[in-house]
Amino acid sequence: MKKLQLIGRLHEAGVVAVLRGESPEDVVRMAEKSIEGGIRAIEITMTVPYALEAITALAKKYQSGDPAAANYAIIGVGTVLDSETARAAILAGAEFVVSPSVDEATIRLCNRYRVPVMPGAVTIADITKALELGVDVVKLFPGSMFSPSIIPTLKGPLPQANIMPTGGVSLSNLGEWIKSGAFAVGIGGDLTKDAVKTGNYDLITDKARAYMDAFRKAKAE
Known part of the structure; x- marks a missing residue:
């Protein structure tokens, strides 16, 4: 039941913040600012040094709360290339797993533990597999x-496929992706690039609010 609830909550969240940084402290701060702006799904990529530390810190802070509360968020892991990494991330607190390709061993492991897994795919053959x-x-x-x-x-x-585009999603086209039938969207560098460039991480909160406003507007139309 928990897996189905998480999938439902990811769909309701609509926007997944895909966070990369130079340190676990860096991405934790990015995540906190994203959550302040209303984003409720956070993906910490395994390209972050000591990424599991960030996942554990965020899971402890945000996963135990009421899903209706402002301080609740779903914490997941991204850029997972193999089943060993997936299991380590799940033990660290990740509630969903994202990978850049369809890796059978990773998918089977996540299914074994009833953890939502979202592999990257491009072709009909990949999606079917x-x-x-x-x-x-x-x-x-x-x-x-x-x-x-x-x-x-x-x-x-x-028609049965739930599809989440990641990479290339922006404020200008988010609404079009949602109206076209996207299950949710993944937002990467556009969410954080201005903050990283200026050192003003409050810009992440502002951008997160803008993305959530665009999402809600698209869902209402």
Whole structure:
């Protein structure tokens, strides 16, 4: 039941902050500012040095709260290349796992522990394989290769596929992705680049609010 609840909450959250940084302290701060801005799903990538430390710190702070509370967030892990990394991240507190490709061993491990897994896929063949392995949400990656119209195109033969574009999603096209049928969207560098450049991390909160406003507007239309 918990897996189904998490998938539902990820869908309701709508926007997943994909965070990369130079240290665990750096991405924890990014996550805190994103959550302040209303984003409720945080993905810490394994390219961050000592990423598991950041996942544990954020899981302890945000996962135990009421899902309706402002201080609640779903903490997950990204850029997972193998099942060993997935298991380590789950033990560290990750509630969902994202990978850049369809790795069967990683998917099977996540299914074993009833943890949502979102492998990256581009082709119909990749998405079909992911569905056959029991994947509930497929990450369309890199999303920058396509326009939002790719989602209804893919859903033509695969209407049962839940698709989350990541990479190339911006404030200017988020609404179009959602209206095209995206399960949710992943936001990467655009959320944090201005803050990293200026050192003003409050800009992440402002950008997060803008993304959530755009998401809610698209869902209401």
